[in-house]
Amino acid sequence: MVSKFLEETIGMVEIPELHLESGRVLKKVRQAYAVYGSLDARGVVLVCHALTGSHHVAGPDVPGLPEAWWDPLVGPGKAIDTERFCVLCFNVLGSPYGSTSPLSPCDDDGRPYGMRFPVFSVRDMVKAQHEALKIIGIEKLECVIGGSLGGMQALEWAVMFPEAVKRSVVIAAPAFTYPQAIAFNEVQRQAIMADPQWRGGDYYDSAPPERGLAIARMLAMITYRSEETFVKRYMRELAFGAPWDWDGKFKIETYIHHHGEKLVQRFDANCYLYLTRAMDLHDIGEGRGGVKKALSMIGGQLLAVGISSDLLFPNWQVEGIVSEAREAGVEAFYDEIESDNGHDAFLIDLDQLDDILRGFWKRTMLY
Numbered sequence: 001m002v003s004k005f006l007e008e009t010i011g012m013v014e015i016p017e018l019h020l021e022s023g024r025v026l027k028k029v030r031q032a033y034a035v036y037g038s039l040d041a042r043g044v045v046l047v048c049h050a051l052t053g054s055h056h057v058a059g060p061d062v063p064g065l066p067e068a069w070w071d072p073l074v075g076p077g078k079a080i081d082t083e084r085f086c087v088l089c090f091n092v093l094g095s096p097y098g099s100t101s102p103l104s105p106c107d108d109d110g111r112p113y114g115m116r117f118p119v120f121s122v123r124d125m126v127k128a129q130h131e132a133l134k135i136i137g138i139e140k141l142e143c144v145i146g147g148s149l150g151g152m153q154a155l156e157w158a159v160m161f162p163e164a165v166k167r168s169v170v171i172a173a174p175a176f177t178y179p180q181a182i183a184f185n186e187v188q189r190q191a192i193m194a195d196p197q198w199r200g201g202d203y204y205d206s207a208p209p210e211r212g213l214a215i216a217r218m219l220a221m222i223t224y225r226s227e228e229t230f231v232k233r234y235m236r237e238l239a240f241g242a243p244w245d246w247d248g249k250f251k252i253e254t255y256i257h258h259h260g261e262k263l264v265q266r267f268d269a270n271c272y273l274y275l276t277r278a279m280d281l282h283d284i285g286e287g288r289g290g291v292k293k294a295l296s297m298i299g300g301q302l303l304a305v306g307i308s309s310d311l312l313f314p315n316w317q318v319e320g321i322v323s324e325a326r327e328a329g330v331e332a333f334y335d336e337i338e339s340d341n342g343h344d345a346f347l348i349d350l351d352q353l354d355d356i357l358r359g360f361w362k363r364t365m366l367y
């Protein structure tokens, strides 16, 4: 029977023990997830979310979760078609939207872990998702797809579990995080840590470090857009006042302030520290004899999608995955979103992404 509406189920799986790359062990690890369509569908598509996203990928608002971020792409008849596939997304380890994170109670005293939470990696996120899928009863994935941090997860999925992943789509993510991106992340973390309200991460009984987190997001927004966008939208226009009196602001200033103020209402500063650290640690070649050797482990087909104006993870870094993967004998394709919107184009230019995905499905005979 064909259903006209998107059906979403929010669930939770608990993994008894998760052995992290660092050697630390987390017990009773919770993985919140969303499922779209029926688990009896012909196959499963796993969607991986980015830094501040959640497992709520599509559909109407869900209380406690941010607005759906890929609604135009996921649903009946859409590029990620919930009438053909069961679509699943996990809230990543370390995120504040339900999965185990620095907000979770620590075994020692029942208080939130804060900075006592172990540093974890993208591989740990993927390992947790793999364990959770086993509990749910899913062994094979028609496709794993994600952008940014989600793209890092999709690539790790393809390398770590080649027997399970038939296709992977890596959008706006590199094979490893280059130094400039680590530098951007470090400035953001320092903004949080310099906020006196951060208190070494132990702020759960007091006011949270909103100022620091807002400044972190302000910088991040500059890396998520592009000079072209800012010139087109704001150029040097004033939002209000006179800038030589300190009471005035350019429109570009009020824009980044707006996004800073919005994030503090929905995100946790310690989670931000840990998730950005996990992005820094991303390197598929690490411990595997280099990037090409790691890519040679991929069993299925790979599509990497760059963004022409991406400042954070420039298109040449994404294209590099494909050239190395081909040399390693993997059936790999490169495509590009042509856009001025910068890194976040994978959340904005969805008509282009729709075409790119449908093209990849055709090429790889998904349908």
Ligand SMILES: CC(=O)SCCNC(=O)CCNC(=O)[C@H](O)C(C)(C)COP(=O)(O)OP(=O)(O)OC[C@H]1O[C@@H](n2cnc3c(N)ncnc32)[C@H](O)[C@@H]1OP(=O)(O)O
Pocket (backbone or CB within 6 Å): 048, 049, 050, 051, 052, 053, 054, 069, 147, 234, 239, 251, 252, 253, 254, 255, 256, 258, 262, 344, 347, 348
């Ligand atoms: C994939 C994932 O897993 S991550 C989750 C994705 N979601 C987010 O990142 C949430 C934050 N949102 C965003 O970054 C963006 O809104 C996107 C990526 C969703 C869409 O991008 P765009 O369409 O370019 O939106 P834009 O960046 O212009 O933001 C629009 C907001 O800025 C405000 N804004 C625009 N210009 C200005 C300005 N000069 N001064 C103040 N505010 C401004 C708008 O009023 C609007 O506010 P609202 O969101 O409160 O309604």
Ligand SMILES: N[C@@H](CCO)C(=O)O
Pocket (backbone or CB within 6 Å): 050, 051, 052, 053, 148, 149, 224, 344
């Ligand atoms: N803007 C998105 C993507 C960042 O990579 C987010 O906040 O998660």
